[in-house]
Amino acid sequence: MSILVNKGTRVMVQGLGTEGQNQIVRSLAYETTVVAGVHPSFRGGDKFRGFPVFDTVSEAVRRRKPNCSIIFVPAPGAADAILENIDAEIPLIICITEGVPVHDMVAVRSALGQSKSRLIGPNCPGVITPAAKTRVGIMPPAVFKSGRVGVVSRSGTLVYEAVDQLTRAGLGQSTCVGVGGDPVIGTSQVEVLEMFNNDRGTDAVVLIGEIGGTAEQASAAYIKRHMKKPVVAFVAGASAPPGRRMGHAGAIIEGASGTAAAKIKALSDAGAVISRSPARIGATMLRTMREKKLVPNQHHLARDA
Amino acid sequence: MKIHEYQAKEILAQYGVPVPRGSMVTRIGDVRSAATALGGKVVVKAQIHAGGRGKGRLVDDADKTAAMYRRLESNPRKNEGAVKGDRVGGVRLANSPQRATAEARKILGRYLVTHQTGPEGKKVQRLLIEEQLAIADEYYAAILIDAALGQAVLIVSSEGGQAIEEVAAKNPKAIVRLPIDPEEGLPPYKARAFAKQVLKMPHATILQAGALFSGLYKAFVETDATMIEINPFVITAQNRIIAADAKVTFDDNADFRQPHQALRDKSEEDAMDIIAEESGIGSYIKLEGNIGCMVNGAGLAMATLDTIVQSGGAPANFLDIGTVNQVERVVEALRIINMDKDVKAILVNIFGGMARVDIIAEGVILGVKQLRLKQPIVLRLNGSNLEEGLALLDASGMEFITADDLGQAARKAVAAAAGN
Numbered sequence: 052m053s054i055l056v057n058k059g060t061r062v063m064v065q066g067l068g069t070e071g072q073n074q075i076v077r078s079l080a081y082e083t084t085v086v087a088g089v090h091p092s093f094r095g096g097d098k099f100r101g102f103p104v105f106d107t108v109s110e111a112v113r114r115r116k117p118n119c120s121i122i123f124v125p126a127p128g129a130a131d132a133i134l135e136n137i138d139a140e141i142p143l144i145i146c147i148t149e150g151v152p153v154h155d156m157v158a159v160r161s162a163l164g165q166s167k168s169r170l171i172g173p174n175c176p177g178v179i180t181p182a183a184k185t186r187v188g189i190m191p192p193a194v195f196k197s198g199r200v201g202v203v204s205r206s207g208t209l210v211y212e213a214v215d216q217l218t219r220a221g222l223g224q225s226t227c228v229g230v231g232g233d234p235v236i237g238t239s240q241v242e243v244l245e246m247f248n249n250d251r252g253t254d255a256v257v258l259i260g261e262i263g264g265t266a267e268q269a270s271a272a273y274i275k276r277h278m279k280k281p282v283v284a285f286v287a288g289a290s291a292p293p294g295r296r297m298g299h300a301g302a303i304i305e306g307a308s309g310t311a312a313a314k315i316k317a318l319s320d321a322g323a324v325i326s327r328s329p330a331r332i333g334a335t336m337l338r339t340m341r342e343k344k345l346v347p348n349q350h351h352l353a354r355d356a
Numbered sequence: 357m358k359i360h361e362y363q364a365k366e367i368l369a370q371y372g373v374p375v376p377r378g379s380m381v382t383r384i385g386d387v388r389s390a391a392t393a394l395g396g397k398v399v400v401k402a403q404i405h406a407g408g409r410g411k412g413r414l415v416d417d418a419d420k421t422a423a424m425y426r427r428l429e430s431n432p433r434k435n436e437g438a439v440k441g442d443r444v445g446g447v448r449l450a451n452s453p454q455r456a457t458a459e460a461r462k463i464l465g466r467y468l469v470t471h472q473t474g475p476e477g478k479k480v481q482r483l484l485i486e487e488q489l490a491i492a493d494e495y496y497a498a499i500l501i502d503a504a505l506g507q508a509v510l511i512v513s514s515e516g517g518q519a520i521e522e523v524a525a526k527n528p529k530a531i532v533r534l535p536i537d538p539e540e541g542l543p544p545y546k547a548r549a550f551a552k553q554v555l556k557m558p559h560a561t562i563l564q565a566g567a568l569f570s571g572l573y574k575a576f577v578e579t580d581a582t583m584i585e586i587n588p589f590v591i592t593a594q595n596r597i598i599a600a601d602a603k604v605t606f607d608d609n610a611d612f613r614q615p616h617q618a619l620r621d622k623s624e625e626d627a628m629d630i631i632a633e634e635s636g637i638g639s640y641i642k643l644e645g646n647i648g649c650m651v652n653g654a655g656l657a658m659a660t661l662d663t664i665v666q667s668g669g670a671p672a673n674f675l676d677i678g679t680v681n682q683v684e685r686v687v688e689a690l691r692i693i694n695m696d697k698d699v700k701a702i703l704v705n706i707f708g709g710m711a712r713v714d715i716i717a718e719g720v721i722l723g724v725k726q727l728r729l730k731q732p733i734v735l736r737l738n739g740s741n742l743e744e745g746l747a748l749l750d751a752s753g754m755e756f757i758t759a760d761d762l763g764q765a766a767r768k769a770v771a772a773a774a775g776n
Contacts, residue, residue, distance in 0.1 A: 070710060127612050147710075149679070152610040153501055154580055160506035161538045176709055189710045191739035206655020211707040211739055212762060219761075232654060234503035261655050264503055287658040290665040291674070292643065328666050329659035330763030 052252025053180040053226040054201070054243070055143060055171070056119060060185045063117035063141070065089040065108070065132050066148075067099060071123035074147075074189050076100060081192045082184040087115040108139045121177065121187050122146040129173060130155035137168045144237070145187050146172035156235035163237060170237025176207030176229035182252075188229070190214075198223015199345075200336060201247035203240055204259035205232050205266070209287060209329070213257050216333025222340070225253040232261075240270045248278055254345045255281045257336060258323065262288030263309045271317035281343055283336045284323040286314045357606045358405045359619045362484045364602035368584075371575040372567055374598050378486030384460055390485040391456035400459045402446030403482035405624040407603070408470035408519070409446035414480075415467045421477035424469045446470075446480065449488065456485065481623065489598060494588035495555075496520055497569070499576045502535065508576060510534040510542065510569060512555055516588030542573035564597040580610030628692070635688035638678030645670025647773045648693035648702040648731070650686075652677050652711045660705045663762055669770035672699045679710045686719020687726060694727055701732045701772035705765055708739030717745035721752045732757055732772040736765035 062083060064075045067090040079085055079100060088104035089111050097104055105111040108120070120141050124132040129148040136144045137159075151173045163170055171178060177188015182197040190211060196218040204210045207229045214227055228243050230236055240258065247253045256278075260267035267286060274282055289311035308314075319325050326335040340346045359367075365375040379390045380403065391398045402409055413424050446468045450456035460483055467477035494516035502509045513531045515523045523530055534550055536542050548566035551557045557565050568589065576584050585603040592598060606616045622630055632640035638654070643661075647669050651657035657676045664671045673696060677689050693702060706716045716737065723729065736759040737745055749756060757772060759765035 074710070126609060150609045152580055152613075153582060153607050154577060154610065157501065157506060157508065157538050191707075191709055191742075193742070194738070204655070206653055206659075207709055208651075208653030208656035208707045209659055211709060212656055212659065215707070215738060216761070234501060235506045239504075259655070261658060266504070269504065285659070287655050287662060290661045290671070291658055292641075328663060328763070330663050330761065330766065 052250055053183060054246040054250050054253070055178050055226060055228065056180050056183065056185045056187050058183040058185065060084060060119050060183070060187065061086045061115070061117045062187055063087045063089060063108070063111050063115065063120040064123070065120055065136070066123035066125070067093060067095065067104065068123060068125070072099070074123065075121075077192065078186045081186045083186050086117050087111040108135045108141070112139045112141070117141065119143040119187055120145065122148060122173075124148060126150035126152070130159050133159050133170060134162055137162050137166045140167045142168060144168055144170045145175070145177050146170060146237070147175060147177060147189055148172070149174045151233065153233070153235055156233065159237070160235060171228065172231040172237060174233045175231035175236075176210055178226060178228050180226045181224055190227070194218055195227070196223040199225055199252060199254040201225050201250065201253040201256040202227040202259070203243040203247070203256065204229050205240070205261050206259060206287065207232070209259045209285075212329065213259055213285070213332045216330075217257070217336060220333040220337040222333065222336060222346070225250065234264065240266045241273045244270055244273055244278065244282070248280060253280065255283070255336060255340055255343070257332060258282050258284040258318070259332075260284065260286045260314055260318075262286070262291055262311050262314070265308050267314035268308060268317045271321040271323070274318070274323055275321035278322070281339050281345070282318075282323040283326055283332060283339055284315075284318045285326045285329055285332050286311045286318070287329065289315075289327075357608055357616055357620060358624070359604055359606070359616075360403045360405070360482065360621060361401065361602055362403060362482070363619050364584075364604040365599065367579060367604065368571065368575055368599060368602055371571040371578075373571040373575065374564070374568070374596070375602070376486045376489060376598055376600065378484055381460075381483050381485060382481060384457060384464060387457045387460040387483065387485060388453045391450065391453040394485065394487045396452050397488045398450050398456050399486045399488055400448045400450055400456055400463065401484040401486065402463050402468050402480040403484055404446070404468055404473070404478035404480060405621070406470050406472040406478055408472050409468060412445040412468045412470035412473070414446065414463060415469055415477060418467060418476065421467050421469050422475035425473070425475040425477065428469060428471055478624065489590055489600060490593040491590045491600075492593050492595075493591040495590070496523070496587045497572065497589055498583065498585040498587075499572055499581075500583040505535055507538060508536045508573065510536060510550075510573065514555065516590070520587065536573060541577070542570050544570040558591070558595070560595040561591055561597055568597055568599070579604070579616075580607045580614050581605060582607045631692060635692060636680075636685050637689050637692065638676035639674070640692055641674040642696060643671050643673050645672045646698045646700040647769050648672045648696065648699040649705070650675050650677055650689050650693060650702065651705045652679070652707065656705065656707060660703065660762070660766070663766040664703070664769060667763075667766040667770045669766065669773060672696050677711070681710075681712055681715050683715055683719040683722060686716055687723040690720070690723035690729065691727055694729060699731060700775075701734065701769050702729070703734045703736070703765060703769040705736045705762065706739070708737075708741060710740075712741040713737045713739055713745035714741040714748060717748045721748065721754060724754060734759055734765055734769045734772060736760075736762065
């Protein structure tokens with residue numbers, strides 16, 4: 052079991068520029084099912100690595116029946132690509148693109164509201180379910196391992212960091228989701244937590260937040276009221292100087308609620324186990340799962356367990 | 357990107373937002389004619405990219421700004437007017453063109469320090485000379501994006517002319533929010549209904565209030581702004597609504613379709629920000645420590661700083677190299693880190709997804725050669741194209757300190773910076 056993507060996921064890739072091509076080749080190598088590409092006026096012909104490439108999403112949908120799309124379209128056209136997917140009723144849209152104007156995302160959120168689609172991202176590393184060998188994203192496959200820990204994060208590279216630690220601790224992952232670092236995103240941390248809470252293949256969740264915004268407080272409220280599974284949380288930016296923007300548009304400390312301290316307190320009060328050090332996420336999860344008897348006590352730190 | 361008040365007002369005026377008559381000057385010699393053209397009774401306003409100007413302090417040279425900032429931060433009330441001749445800050449009233457010139461002399465060319473400028477203050481290089489308004493009442497209005505809602509929100513308070521954070525703390529009921537459905541927008545009739553029924557604004561101002569809010573929203577959307585703040589908009593003794601101040605911040609991500617770069621005043625921005633931008637690096641922020649950091653991804657970069665601090669070290673900078681797949685950018689990043697003479701060791705922490713470890717490795721090897729880096733370099737590399745990257749490092753014959761994970765990398769960098 053997993054969330055969002057699984058063995059039945061039929062991926063359509065939109066935007067076959069250099070990065071789109073590189074990344075989809077890696078997904079194919081990971082044995083992900085890629086059924087179509089969409090790239091208007093594609094110069095590489097009507098096929099790429101064995102799958103057909105169409106000018107429009109509606110053609111791809113009619114001919115290849117994808118149920119998930121991954122978007123690499125550059126920022127000026129990214130929202131348009133998302134809207135094209137919503138219009139074609141693609142159930143799951145994953146947008147990797149960085150730098151999408153926030154007003155475009157407001158329009159996208161409005162369109163999503165009355166639609167049959169869910170959006171992950173933008174400015175995110177995507178979603179991976181190791182057991183299904185389904186990688187709809189840009190993450191390095193080698194560090195992932197099939198298992199029962201869910202990972203949700205605003206930051207992409209911190210997904211890899213946390214997963215590397217989990218895998219070294221012998222803890223595989225059910226599904227890993229990067230929700231994206233922008234202020235306005237398609238799917239929130241809380242929604243992903245809820246999916247993990249309801250997923251029979253997930254025993255525990257790593258939640259990675261960062262300074263800025265109020266998403267971690269919303270997650271804390273959900274954990275307190277509904278979460279049945281242990282959550283290990285890390286919040287990046289405890290040492291950040293106040294008032295400065297640290298890369299992510301979302302990571303601006305605004306008022307007291309945006310600080311790492313406020314977020315850590317909210318999550319801790321809600322019952323999440325806090326990993327103060329980003330280097331101890333895996334170890335903290337291992338200890339927590341042992342305490343909850345979710346892994347046997349002799350379960351040891353092993354690189355290739 | 358931020359712009360000056362006078363630029364914001366010029367833009368808002370195009371959307372039907374009423375603003376005071378006025379003009380921007382950069383030389384003392386132009387103040388008199390500007391004031392005369394406005395009838396003599398004017399406000400002289402320092403144009404800097406920071407709020408709190410009215411309560412700011414003016415300092416003659418850059419050396420004194422940090423001390424002034426500390427006093428302003430530690431006890432704002434006590435230190436108001438603590439320095440002789442600095443009582444009024446960067447916004448001054450003048451009742452004649454002569455007085456206007458005299459007031460302008462107190463501001464132009466000096467450093468204005470406010471609670472928002474940071475310890476370096478801002479040098480005042482432009483003044484806005486505006487007509488004085490007979491103010492009967494002051495309100496606050498802002499439009500920004502509510503991230504959780506995914507919509508624009510109009511925020512209005514009947515308590516204008518003061519810091520909105522203080523109003524929020526003392527009297528939150530005085531702040532009213534109106535979320536705006538992007539498909540409906542904010543047509544004047546809705547804005548009027550809001551002004552009348554929710555804000556209970558006076559009868560004589562409803563038509564103007566509708567035009568004001570509607571115009572602000574239209575400007576917000578069409579200029580790709582992330583924030584418009586009017587603090588205060590005033591109702592004059594003649595029942596006219598006027599935006600007495602204006603702050604506009606634009607979304608840098610929309611630069612490809614907006615002419616905003618022409619409005620940019622780089623002298624207001626952090627010099628290192630501009631260097632980082634020109635080098636094509638995600639972002640660079642100088643900090644106080646001695647461990648230079650190069651990391652991919654903002655989240656991992658923040659976590660790296662956290663780990664260094666928790667290991668007893670002090671990072672010299674935040675640097676998110678972004679999704680770089682060019683060797684030259686890695687060299688640029690190292691060059692920027694090395695500009696900071698306090699850097700005693702460099703920690704390169706790369707977890708490649710879209711970014712590739714082999715390109716980072718190639719860039720580090722080239723950077724060490726070109727820049728003749730002497731500091732010890734701790735490399736923690738993982739992710740995409742790791743084997744290729746490690747092979748390049750081996751073949752280079754150079755000495756690097758390698759680390760297997762984040763915790764080890766931070767500990768080794770702390771030890772290296774301490775000379776161990």
